[in-house]
Amino acid sequence: MKKSIVVCPYCGTGCKLKLVVENNKVIAAEPAMGRTNEGQLCLKGYYGWDFLNDTNLLTPRLKQPMIRRTRESALEAVSWDEAIQFASDKLMAIKKQYGPDAIMTTGSARGPGNEANYVMQKFARAVIGTNNVDHCARV
Amino acid sequence: MSNAITEIQQAKCLLIFGYNAADSHPVVARHILKARANGAKIIVCDPRKIESARIADQWLPLNNGSNMALVNAIANVIIEEDLYDKAFVQNNTEGFDAFREIASHYTPESVEQVTGLKAADIRLAARTYAAASEAMILWGMGVTQYGQAVDVVRGLAGLALLTGNFGRPGVGCGPVRGQNNVQGTCDMGMLPHQFPGYQSVADDVIRDKFEKAWGVTLSGTPGYRLTEVGHKADEGICKAFYIFGEDPAQTEADLAAMRATMRKMELVIVQDIFMTQTAEFADVIFPATSWGEHEGVYSSADRGFQRFYKAVNPSGDVKPDWEIFSLLATRMGYPMSYSNTEEIWDELRALAPLYAGVTYEKMADLKSVQWPCPTEDHPGTSYLFEGNKFSTPSGKGIFIGAEWRPPLEQPDSDYPLVLSTVREVGHYSCRSMTGNCSALQTLADEPGYVQMHPDDAKALGIDDQQLVWVSSRRGKVISRANYNDRVNKGVVYMTYQWWIGACNELTIEHVDPISSTPEFKYCAVKVEHIDDQAWAENYVQTEYSSLKARLKSHVANA
Amino acid sequence: MNRFVFADPNMCIGCRTCEIACVVSHQVDGKLDGVSPEAFAPRLTLVKNVHVTTPVMCRQCDDAPCAQVCPNNAIVLEDGYVKVIQSRCIGCKTCVIACPYGAMNVVTTMVEESKGGSLFNRMAPKSQALKCDLCAHREAGPACVEVCPTSAIQLIKPETLSETSKQKREAAALNAAVASFR
Numbered sequence: 001m002k003k004s005i006v007v008c009p010y011c012g013t014g015c016k017l018k019l020v021v022e023n024n025k026v027i028a029a030e031p032a033m034g035r036t037n038e039g040q041l042c043l044k045g046y047y048g049w050d051f052l053n054d055t056n057l058l059t060p061r062l063k064q065p066m067i068r069r070t071r072e073s074a075l076e077a078v079s080w081d082e083a084i085q086f087a088s089d090k091l092m093a094i095k096k097q098y099g100p101d102a103i104m105t106t107g108s109a110r111g112p113g114n115e116a117n118y119v120m121q122k123f124a125r126a127v128i129g130t131n132n133v134d135h136c137a138r139v
Numbered sequence: 140m141s142n143a144i145t146e147i148q149q150a151k152c153l154l155i156f157g158y159n160a161a162d163s164h165p166v167v168a169r170h171i172l173k174a175r176a177n178g179a180k181i182i183v184c185d186p187r188k189i190e191s192a193r194i195a196d197q198w199l200p201l202n203n204g205s206n207m208a209l210v211n212a213i214a215n216v217i218i219e220e221d222l223y224d225k226a227f228v229q230n231n232t233e234g235f236d237a238f239r240e241i242a243s244h245y246t247p248e249s250v251e252q253v254t255g256l257k258a259a260d261i262r263l264a265a266r267t268y269a270a271a272s273e274a275m276i277l278w279g280m281g282v283t284q285y286g287q288a289v290d291v292v293r294g295l296a297g298l299a300l301l302t303g304n305f306g307r308p309g310v311g312c313g314p315v316r317g318q319n320n321v322q323g324t325c326d327m328g329m330l331p332h333q334f335p336g337y338q339s340v341a342d343d344v345i346r347d348k349f350e351k352a353w354g355v356t357l358s359g360t361p362g363y364r365l366t367e368v369g370h371k372a373d374e375g376i377c378k379a380f381y382i383f384g385e386d387p388a389q390t391e392a393d394l395a396a397m398r399a400t401m402r403k404m405e406l407v408i409v410q411d412i413f414m415t416q417t418a419e420f421a422d423v424i425f426p427a428t429s430w431g432e433h434e435g436v437y438s439s440a441d442r443g444f445q446r447f448y449k450a451v452n453p454s455g456d457v458k459p460d461w462e463i464f465s466l467l468a469t470r471m472g473y474p475m476s477y478s479n480t481e482e483i484w485d486e487l488r489a490l491a492p493l494y495a496g497v498t499y500e501k502m503a504d505l506k507s508v509q510w511p512c513p514t515e516d517h518p519g520t521s522y523l524f525e526g527n528k529f530s531t532p533s534g535k536g537i538f539i540g541a542e543w544r545p546p547l548e549q550p551d552s553d554y555p556l557v558l559s560t561v562r563e564v565g566h567y568s569c570r571s572m573t574g575n576c577s578a579l580q581t582l583a584d585e586p587g588y589v590q591m592h593p594d595d596a597k598a599l600g601i602d603d604q605q606l607v608w609v610s611s612r613r614g615k616v617i618s619r620a621n622y623n624d625r626v627n628k629g630v631v632y633m634t635y636q637w638w639i640g641a642c643n644e645l646t647i648e649h650v651d652p653i654s655s656t657p658e659f660k661y662c663a664v665k666v667e668h669i670d671d672q673a674w675a676e677n678y679v680q681t682e683y684s685s686l687k688a689r690l691k692s693h694v695a696n697a
Numbered sequence: 698m699n700r701f702v703f704a705d706p707n708m709c710i711g712c713r714t715c716e717i718a719c720v721v722s723h724q725v726d727g728k729l730d731g732v733s734p735e736a737f738a739p740r741l742t743l744v745k746n747v748h749v750t751t752p753v754m755c756r757q758c759d760d761a762p763c764a765q766v767c768p769n770n771a772i773v774l775e776d777g778y779v780k781v782i783q784s785r786c787i788g789c790k791t792c793v794i795a796c797p798y799g800a801m802n803v804v805t806t807m808v809e810e811s812k813g814g815s816l817f818n819r820m821a822p823k824s825q826a827l828k829c830d831l832c833a834h835r836e837a838g839p840a841c842v843e844v845c846p847t848s849a850i851q852l853i854k855p856e857t858l859s860e861t862s863k864q865k866r867e868a869a870a871l872n873a874a875v876a877s878f879r
Contacts, residue, residue, distance in 0.1 A: 004450035005504055007437045009430040010567045012316035013144065013166045014439025016505055019431060019450040026431065026451060027728070035507040036144045036439055040846045042165035043565055043582075043714040044573065047721070050729050051575035052431045052451060058574035058687065059414045060694045062426035063455025075424065077697040080456070080466070087423045088470040090406045094379045100358070104368050104377050107329030108384025108460070109321040110568065111412070112427065113435025113447070115483040116460035117320075117327035118335055119475075120383055123464045126353040127473040131331050131340050131362030132377075135324040136385045136568075161710035168710045169847045190710045190750055564712050577732045578717045584734065624747035 005032060009111045010044040013037065017045050026052050091128065100129035107135035140441040141311030142275060142522040143509065148173045149309030152180045152271030154264075156295060157206065157281020161190035162564045164315055164440075171277075180271065182264045184209060185281060186559075187632070188625040197264055202255040203557055203630050204661050207287055207543035209254050209261065210294035211245035214540075216265035217301050218242055223269065227303030231527040234538035238297055241540035253543065269302050273309040280317065284560075284659040288651040290541035300536045306524040316440035318568055323438035326494070326510070327487070331362035336491025352490055355473070366648065366655040369396055372403040379406040383460065384427070386569035388417040390635065392646040392657035393613050410463060413571035414690045416638070426457045433459045435480045436502060442509045442520070444494070446502040546661035547649040554611060554663035556595065556631050560642050563587070563634040570636035585683045586640030588621040589666065590632040596620055600668045606675035608667040609633070614644030617679060620666075631666060635659075639682050698855045699757035699778055702741070702829055702839050706751035708849030713743050715752050715841035715850055722832050722840035738804050740829045741841060752841070752850065755779065755800040755829035763792035763801055763828070771826065776833060781826045788824025802827045 003018040016034025019026050026049050031041040054061060065083035066075040078086070094102055105124040107117045117135075124133045147153065147170040160168040171191060175181055181195040184206075192198040201209050217223050218239055228235050247258035247265075254261070268274050276299060282291050296312050304310040316322045328335035338345040341359050350357050363371055365387070371377035380401065391397045401407055401420040409421035412429045432453040436444050458466075461483060468475040477483050481499045488494045496512040497519070508519040529536045550557055565582045566573040573579045589609055591601070601607055603622040608615055609631070618633060618640040626632055633642035647662040669675045704715075716739040721729055723740070741754035761779045764772040771785035772792060786803075793801045803826050810821035831852070832839045842850045851857070 004448045006431065006447040006450060007319070007439075007445045009319050009572065011164045012319055012321060012440035013164045014319070014437065014441075014443055014445055014507070015166055016445065021450050024451050032505055034445070034505055035443060036441065037166050038145075040166050040169055040848075041714075041844070042712050042846045043717055043844075044567060044579065045166075046714060046844055047578040047717050047729060048567075048573055048576050049431065050577055051572050052429060054454060055575050055577060056691075057577065057580055059571060059690045061429075061455060062411060062414055062418070062424060062694065063457060064426060064697070065456070066421075066424040066426075066693075066697050068422045071422075075421070075693050075697045080458070083423060083425065084466050084470050087406075087408055087425075088467060090422070091379065091381075091408075091467075092471060094406060098376075098378050101360075101362070102376060102378040103381065104363070104365075104371070104379065105381040106365060106383050106385055106387075107324040107327065109318040109324045110384050111319075111430035111572075112384050112460040113320065113433070113437055113480070114323045114327050114444075115435050115480040115487070116383075116464075117324050117329050118483055118487045119461040119464045119477070121328045121335070122353065123468050123475075124381075125334075125340075125349075125357055126355045127468045127471050127475075129355075129358060131358055131360060133329050133362060134331055134365040135321075135329040136318070136365065136387070136390060161712065165710055165712045165714070165846045172708055172710075172847050188747065193748075193750065194707055578721065578729060581732050581734050581737050582713060582717065 003030070007034070008041070008045045008048070010048060015041055015045050017041055019049060026050065095128060101132060103128050103130055104132045105130075107133060109135050140313040140315065141305065141524065142308065142313065142441070143443075144170060144439070144441045146309045146522065147171060147275060147277070147313075148177060150174050150179050150271075150273050150275040151309070152182070152268055152274040154182050154184070154268050154274065154276045154298070155191050155195075156184045156276060156278040158277050158279030158315060159185065159187070159189040159191070159281070159562065160277070160315070162562045163279060163317065165564065167315060180267050182267060186627045186630060197260070197267065199256055199260060199264055200627060202253065203559055203627075204285065204546040205250070205254040205543070206282060206285065206291045207294060207541060208245060208250040209256070210291055210298065211242050211540070211543065212247045212250045212254070212261050213265040213268065214238070214242040214294065214298060214301065215245045216247060216262050217269045217298065220266070222266065223301040224303035227527070228301065231529070232300050232536045232538060233533060238538035238540040241542060244542075268298065273307065274299075274302060274304045275310055275313060277313040277315055279315055281660060283314065283654065283656055285661060286547050286649050286651055286658040287541070287544050288656055289653040293539040294541065297538050297540065300538060305536065306522065306527045308522055311522060313441070320437045322440055322442065323436070326438050331364055334490070335487055336493045338491070349490065352486075364655045365391070366650050366657060369400040369648070372400045378404060379408070380404045381408040381410075382417055383410045386415040386417045386571060388420065389415065389569040389638070389641065390643065392643055392659060393648040394641060394643045395614055396648060410460060413575070414694050415569060415571050416690070419690070419693065425463050426455060427460045427463065428453050428457050432457075436484060439507070443507040444497050444502055444510065445507045446499065546658055548647050548662045550629070550663045554665045556629060556664050556666060558609070558611065558642065558645055558662050558664040559630055559632050559660045560635045560646060561632045563636060566634070566636045568636065574636075585637055586616070586618050586679050587634055587637035589618040590621045590623040590626050591666065592626050592628045593622040593624065595628055595631070596622055599666060601666065605672060606669050606679065608669060609642075609645060609664055610667070611645035611647070611662055611664045613647065616640050616642065616644050617675065631664065638686055639679055698858070699759055699774070700831065700852055700854050701757040702754055702831065702842060702850060703853045704751045704754075704850045706749050708847045709751045710847055711743055711745050711750040712846065714844050714846060715741055716743060718840040718844040722835055727835070738802060738827055740802070740827055741800075753798055753800060756798060757829070757831070762795040762797065766791045766795040778831050778833065779828070780830065781828060783825045786824050786826045788822070792826055800828055
């Protein structure tokens with residue numbers, strides 16, 4: 001059994017907690033003495049982690065890259081290499097035909113974290129060449 | 140937030156405006172209760188009798204959409220009754236005369252009709268706020284999700300400037316951010332006009348710094364916002380939409396319009412952890428690791444950088460988000476590679492002076508560092524504007540006043556009720572995470588509730604817990620009536636994470652001109668009784684099951 | 698005097714963390730797995746109306762009406778709380794009627810009843826009278842007390858009551874000193 005320190009992925013309070021893990025499965029959450037939560041959690045902190053154990057209650061986890069070859073075709077599981085190539089070709093073609101500002105990108109205010117968002121906006125600005133970056137702060 | 144969440148306990152007065160901590164941030168609610176136990180006066184401005192209102196010294200149940208009128212009236216009292224801090228205003232602010240001029244039109248007596256409040260009550264609240272040695276204002280979506288939002292934020296900041304409530308512990312302004320890393324996405328420059336660290340893309344010197352670091356030429360033209368994407372697609376300007384870790388087909392206003400926008404795109408890329416209704420529109424899906432499966436840093440609502448660690452290994456063929464971007468960038472001809480998140484973090488802080496001193500070591504385990512933190516020996520900043528130095532060119536706090544304007548879509552004979560969207564304590568955002576948690580989905584599931592004053596419901600022949608139709612000019616959804624004595628007559632409230640009872644089918648895409656936030660808190664709807672309740676119950680279950688089955692099939696059949 | 702769990706309505710924010718904690722505490726092994734709408738029977742219930750928000754639960758009455766009325770002696774005072782011996786419960790619901798706090802909940806499920814060989818097994822109703830048991834099976838004590846994010850829920854012990862009574866008497870004495878007869 002091990003315990004990993006995490007920050008709750010739900011609201012902006014920034015509560016610290018420990019995920020108790022046994023055999024690569026989360027079995028409990030314990031409050032930790034974080035700066036803002038002072039050893040307290042709400043129901044989402046205490047009981048909002050079992051989606052990690054693939055509960056499949058509402059909607060399934062995405063576990064492999066998928067592409068839709070044409071608008072009419074269904075989603076198809078492919079390798080990472082193929083998915084990256086497919087997306088890269090399409091993005092380059094759109095950028096070439098319409099310019100970089102034809103591409104809109106968003107950040108994620110949820111689980112990915114600051115580093116992922118930093119890299120996303122760098123991707124948009126340095127690679128695509130647009131400042132079209134925004135996120136769901138308003139909802 | 141200008142001041143730390145923990146400083147709430149040090150305030151002598153809390154002015155809570157359009158913010159329901161009990162449902163949005165239960166642990167912040169604890170700090171509010173502690174402040175009260177420490178003797179703070181609590182004033183709550185909210186149309187609903189929320190939990191804070193129940194324990195408040197004064198509850199001002201203002202009419203929905205009258206925020207600016209109330210804020211101006213409070214300013215009016217503080218100025219006209221000579222309760223403001225003249226020395227502070229004289230030495231540390233600009234724009235007072237213009238602010239005073241606008242506030243002068245808003246005597247409490249003159250706004251009784253618009254706000255639905257008694258002038259004497261507004262005066263009492265203004266006096267309580269102004270009299271406190273330390274007063275803090277907390278606000279939430281009840282301020283920001285209106286067509287007039289930024290003006291109200293500026294007005295509330297104006298109240299803090301009038302009373303000198305900045306630059307010390309236990310004072311200031313606290314917009315309590317909703318999602319866990321909304322503050323972080325802003326901090327990281329996920330904004331069309333700013334690089335990481337709130338540095339303008341239009342500033343040549345700053346752009347030059349980023350161009351040198353990244354080795355490319357960068358655009359100095361601000362991009363467009365998420366809420367503008369629909370129009371840009373209509374105009375044929377926006378052709379591709381790369382959606383990273385969010386579900387606009389659930390969370391944006393006017394979902395039918397959002398779906399139409401996504402259909403117009405030549406390319407939709409979705410990078411997420413769950414199959415969502417947004418992912419259904421994708422041409423490419425990149426599966427990412429989840430919270431718990433990767434490490435990194437989040438920013439709490441009070442500017443606190445905090446590390447989170449990896450707990451478990453993911454089960455599928457998934458990758459951390461930053462690795463996916465790096466692969467794609469490299470394939471597109473811009474080699475990008477990082478070996479871990481710390482390397483990314485160090486690149487970031489080298490480019491953003493506000494965060495320069497925040498090392499991974501300083502955030503280890505339970506530690507937290509609040510920006511600004513310019514150097515490694517700097518401890519971080521619990522409250523902003525120390526010494527009353529503001530982050531404006533002149534270093535002074537700026538008053539910006541505004542006239543009240545009503546919400547756009549007023550109720551009429553066809554759509555006689557107002558809909559305001561609110562939060563469910565046990566669920567978060569689009570619900571892809573909490574809906575997959577056994578206890579949380581047990582506590583609350585489809586189709587969700589429409590909270591109604593019993594008098595409104597009875598007038599429509601609707602019983603408590605009955606299924607009803609709720610419709611607006613943009614859509615129609617089924618929901619369950621909840622007789623609720625804590626809500627005001629004429630207004631109904633729905634929480635926004637349901638798929639079948641999706642209130643965003645109804646909301647209007649009327650945005651604040653500055654923040655572009657939609658008016659989620661105000662649109663006209665009607666609620667209709669359903670005669671055949673057995674049919675309706677069956678309809679909810681059938682629709683819900685088929686939607687879940689459809690999403691599952693995309694993954695299972697791929 | 699029995700100990701009991703009590704919530705301060707002036708601290709409660711209605712978040713229902715206590716309800717889930719209660720259900721999880723009474724799951725097999727106290728695990729989150731298997732919590733479902735069908736089996737969600739918390740032993741405390743949040744009441745939220747126009748005036749008040751608070752969970753309501755058993756007071757562990759010293760002279761418990763539920764125990765007095767139980768026709769099968771299934772409810773006893775034991776280990777310092779009012780305990781239901783579930784094997785004796787017949788599901789008659791008299792205790793539900795007797796309880797002045799609405800804190801008793803009779804839940805009947807169909808279980809397989811074994812009578813020798815599997816050929817003779819049948820599904821039979823089994824009732825349980827569910828009420829707060831102070832999480833007697835839990836070393837750390839009542840789960841609701843532990844998780845409440847605002848510390849609204851407390852375990853009241855005899856010494857807690859005598860201490861608050863003492864404080865009240867002292868406050869009353871001070872007031873009396875101000876309001877002299879002369």
